[in-house]
Structure formats: structure tokens, C-alpha cells
Amino acid sequence: MLPLELDQITFSAGGTTIINGISARIEAGPRTIILGPNGAGKSVLMRLCHGLLEPTGGRVVWHGARNGDVRRHQAMVFQRPVMLRRSALANVVYGLQLAGKSRRESELRAMDVLEVVGLEKQAHRPARVMSGGEQQRLALARAWALGPDVLFLDEPTANLDPASTQDIENIVNAIHASGTKIIMTTHNLGQARRLGDEILFISNGRLMEHSPIDRFFREPASPEASAFIKGELPWHQAGGTG
Amino acid sequence: MTDLGEAFAAAWALVAGLDSGLAGIVMLSLQVSLSAVLLATLIGLPLGAAIAVERFPGRQLLIVLLNALMGLPPVVVGLLIYLLLSRAGPLGSLGILFTPQAMIIAQTVLIVPIIAALSRQTIEDAWREYSEQLRSLGARRLSGAMTLIWDTRFSLLTIVLAGFGRAAAEVGAVMIVGGNIDGVTRVMTTTIALETSKGDLPLALGLGIVLIVLVILLNALAAVIREIAQRRYG
Numbered sequence: 001m002l003p004l005e006l007d008q009i010t011f012s013a014g015g016t017t018i019i020n021g022i023s024a025r026i027e028a029g030p031r032t033i034i035l036g037p038n039g040a041g042k043s044v045l046m047r048l049c050h051g052l053l054e055p056t057g058g059r060v061v062w063h064g065a066r067n068g069d070v071r072r073h074q075a076m077v078f079q080r081p082v083m084l085r086r087s088a089l090a091n092v093v094y095g096l097q098l099a100g101k102s103r104r105e106s107e108l109r110a111m112d113v114l115e116v117v118g119l120e121k122q123a124h125r126p127a128r129v130m131s132g133g134e135q136q137r138l139a140l141a142r143a144w145a146l147g148p149d150v151l152f153l154d155e156p157t158a159n160l161d162p163a164s165t166q167d168i169e170n171i172v173n174a175i176h177a178s179g180t181k182i183i184m185t186t187h188n189l190g191q192a193r194r195l196g197d198e199i200l201f202i203s204n205g206r207l208m209e210h211s212p213i214d215r216f217f218r219e220p221a222s223p224e225a226s227a228f229i230k231g232e233l234p235w236h237q238a239g240g241t242g
Numbered sequence: 243m244t245d246l247g248e249a250f251a252a253a254w255a256l257v258a259g260l261d262s263g264l265a266g267i268v269m270l271s272l273q274v275s276l277s278a279v280l281l282a283t284l285i286g287l288p289l290g291a292a293i294a295v296e297r298f299p300g301r302q303l304l305i306v307l308l309n310a311l312m313g314l315p316p317v318v319v320g321l322l323i324y325l326l327l328s329r330a331g332p333l334g335s336l337g338i339l340f341t342p343q344a345m346i347i348a349q350t351v352l353i354v355p356i357i358a359a360l361s362r363q364t365i366e367d368a369w370r371e372y373s374e375q376l377r378s379l380g381a382r383r384l385s386g387a388m389t390l391i392w393d394t395r396f397s398l399l400t401i402v403l404a405g406f407g408r409a410a411a412e413v414g415a416v417m418i419v420g421g422n423i424d425g426v427t428r429v430m431t432t433t434i435a436l437e438t439s440k441g442d443l444p445l446a447l448g449l450g451i452v453l454i455v456l457v458i459l460l461n462a463l464a465a466v467i468r469e470i471a472q473r474r475y476g
Contacts, residue, residue: 047374050378052377052378071378071380072380075378075379076378078374078375078378082371082372082374082375084372084389084393085393085475086393086475094379094389095379095380098379098380098381098385099379099380126474126475126476127476128475128476129474129475129476142379146379
């Protein structure tokens with residue numbers, strides 16, 4: 001699948017340019033963090049990469065794409081997990097069956113990943129009555145079960161307490177260790193430091209810099225990034241998610 | 243007042259005694275309205291789901307039309323089906339005017355818009371919530387729609403019950419296409435209308451009691467289903 005190349009991609013909606021001519025090459029291996037303030041366009045950029053949105057200009061190219069469905073080799077976990085009204089196990093099985101796996105194979109695989117994320121005892125509980133942290137772990141399990149080459153995570157811990165956040169971060173690292181490329185958005189500097197190997201810093205729909213994590217925090221190249229790191233947010237967008 | 247009291251007492255005796263004339267009328271009513279709701283569900287649910295997830299020219303117009311058709315006056319539906327099925331009409335050769343089949347067709351036409359419009363709304367709301375996740379997992383529109391129908395099944399069941407309530411309570415359509423023939427096409431509502439005008443209050447009141455109890459039971463059932471589903475599945 002990788003590298004993923006963004007070639008001058010632009011996205012506009014309703015007369016507003018949300019992503020403005022971003023070019024970048026994302027290689028296999030390092031955990032990539034898309035960092036930026038709320039409203040910068042992080043989530044939209046991720047949806048463009050994943051194919052949920054079509055760019056209004058430019059191209060998204062998967063250079064290592066094998067024959068077949070590009071989407072099948074990617075998965076995404078959203079800020080707010082969307083669970084079907086069925087058991088935790090059935091939610092994981094659902095994704096596997098859409099990917100063409102047999103029922104029996106799906107159930108075995110689903111039980112395996114539920115165990116890895118610590119939800120094996122809850123396998124038969126209805127997914128929607130689980131806590132926010134459990135639902136997000138389940139969302140990770142559902143994505144991981146598909147064995148994606150690339151996993152997109154859109155602010156996966158934004159609504160969670162510190163303990164649940166740590167669970168999620170541990171699982172993300174385990175998924176990384178299993179060989180899946182991690183691409184994650186966050187506006188949380190601590191999380192970026194803990195989980196990131198390289199940073200794509202986005203501000204106002206533009207890519208301000210793309211650098212290894214150490215260098216980004218030691219010597220940010222753009223005034224926006226250094227202001228963001230210092231916590232001096234010159235942006236005034238209220239609420240919303242990037 | 244004593245007349246009214248006597249009528250109530252007589253009505254109660256008919257209901258409590260499972261009077262055979264009354265029971266026959268109730269059974270035919272249920273048969274007609276349940277058949278109509280089944281047919282209307284088979285047509286209206288996929289229609290509602292398709293409109294909810296598909297994007298096509300004229301979609302908004304269709305939604306407005308469907309919503310407007312929810313308020314179709316039963317007598318107008320009855321008249322249209324009457325014209326279609328009457329001897330000179332395009333479907334006159336079927337020879338089903340003044341039969342329960344004609345009544346089922348009329349009630350189906352009456353409640354398809356209700357089931358289609360309400361399920362469209364329910365499924366579209368769910369689609370808004372789920373669509374990114376489902377598309378991310380590789381669901382296409384059709385498989386996504388099937389997933390949504392299953393996931394909103396309890397809300398959809400409430401809609402179907404509402405459709406049944408409407409069918410069981412309407413009088414205009416079945417009166418016109420059924421003809422209110424004793425023992426053949428006489429249902430609860432048409433009997434109530436006829437017996438009231440004839441002055442035979444006990445039978446009319448007895449049927450009225452059954453009809454009201456039925457409507458209350460349906461609503462209670464819908465509430466219980468919702469409650470259980472909410473508690474078990476969130």
C-alpha cells in the first residue's frame with residue numbers, strides 16, 4: 001500500500017477551502033501524527049486519505065497498491081465510535097464478513113482480537129451499552145481484526161478519561177508493533193509525543209511542516225508550530241474538531 | 243341517559259359473551275388490516291430505505307410527496323381504488339370490487355406512504371450517524387441499507403404498528419370498495435357507522451369498545467418494545 005502520496009490536494013465545501021494544496025509523502029513504518037489546532041482540517045485530511053471524501057483538487061496516490069480494492073487494506077477508528085445494535089462480538093464479525101470472511105473464520109478472529117483488547121469477557125454484551133472507553137477499544141478491535149496495512153485514527157481519545165486513554169494508546173502501540181502503519185490525528189501535544197514518530201503539522205488547511213518528532217518539538221520550522229507548542233494559540237475557532 | 247346505560251350494558255354483554263356476529267366482524271377487520279399492513283411493509287420499507295440512502299434527481303420532491311400522502315383522506319383512496327376496480331375500470335376484469343381483497347388493496351395504498359415516509363426518516367437519521375463507519379468497513383449502499391434496517395428494527399416495528407392502527411381505524415376506504423356487505427365485507431368501522439345510523443347502539447358500541455382496546459393495546463405494545471430495546475441494545 002505505502003507510500004501514500006498526497007499531490008497538491010485541496011478540498012472545498014460550501015465556498016470554504018478546508019484543505020489548501022497539501023503535498024506530502026507518507027512512508028511505511030513510523031507512526032505519523034497529524035497535529036494541529038481545532039478547525040485546522042486534520043479530520044478532513046484524514047478522510048481524504050481514507051477515501052471517505054474526494055479531493056476537489058489534486059490526487060491521493062497509494063504507490064504500493066496491489067490489485068483490488070484499496071479500501072480493503074485500510075481501516076479507520078473515529079473520534080466517536082459508531083456501534084451497531086448487536087453484541088461486541090457481532091460488531092467485529094460484521095466488519096470481517098463485509099471483507100468476505102466466512103462466519104466461522106470471522107468469529108475465531110473476532111474472539112482473538114477481543115482478547116487482545118481485553119474485552120473477551122464482554123464479547124456477548126450489547127455494544128451500545130458499553131462505556132465510552134470500552135466502545136473505543138471495541139472500535140480498535142473491529143479495525144484491527146481486518147488486518148489493515150494502514151490504520152487511521154481520528155482523535156481516538158478525545159472523549160475519554162486518562163485511564164481509558166492509556167488503554168487506547170497501549171493498543172495503538174500493539175497494532176503498530178504488529179506491522180500496521182499508524183496515522184493518527186490529535187491536538188494533544190502529550191499524546192503526540194507519546195505516540196508519534198513523525199509529525200505533519202496542519203494549520204488553516206495548509207501543511208506547515210513535516211518532520212521527525214524530536215526535531216518538531218526542538219526546533220519547529222514555522223511560527224504557527226512554535227506558537228502551538230508554546231500553547232500560545234493564535235487561532236480563535238471555538239469548539240469543533242480539526 | 244338510561245338508553246345510553248342500557249346500550250353500554252348490552253354492548254358489554256356482546257363483547258364479554260363473544261357474540262358470534264361481533265367476533266366475525268372483528269376477525270374480518272383484523273384479517274383485512276393485518277394483510278394490508280404486511281403488504282404495505284413489504285412495499286414501504288424497502289422504498290423508504292432506498293430513498294434514505296440513495297441520491298437521485300427529484301428525491302426531495304418525492305420526500306415531500308410521500309410526507310403529504312401520509313395524510314391521504316381514506317375516502318379519496320377508496321374512490322380511486324373503486325374507479326380502478328369497477329367493471330368499467332382498468333382492473334375491472336379482476337372482479338374483486340366489494341370483496342375483502344379490494345379492501346386490502348385500498349388499505350395498503352393508504353398506509354404505504356405512512357410506512358415509507360416514516361421509515362425513510364428513521365433510516366436516513368441512522369445513515370447520517372453510521373455512514374462513514376459503514377463505508378469505512380467496506381459496506382456498499384445496498385448492504386449498508388440492510389444493516390440500517392436491522393439496526394433500527396425496533397423503531398421500524400413501531401412504524402408498522404402505527405400503520406396497522408391507521409388501517410384498522412379508517413372507515414372511508416373500506417366502506418367504498420367493500421360495500422359493507424353483511425357477512426362478507428362488513429368490518430368494525432363500517433359496522434359502527436351503519437349501526438349508529440340505524441339506531442342499533444349496542445353492536446356499534448361493542449365494536450367501538452373492541453376498537454379502542456385494540457388501539458390502546460397496540461400503543462402499549464409499541465411502548466414496551468421501545469423500552470425493552472432501549473434497555474437491552476442501547
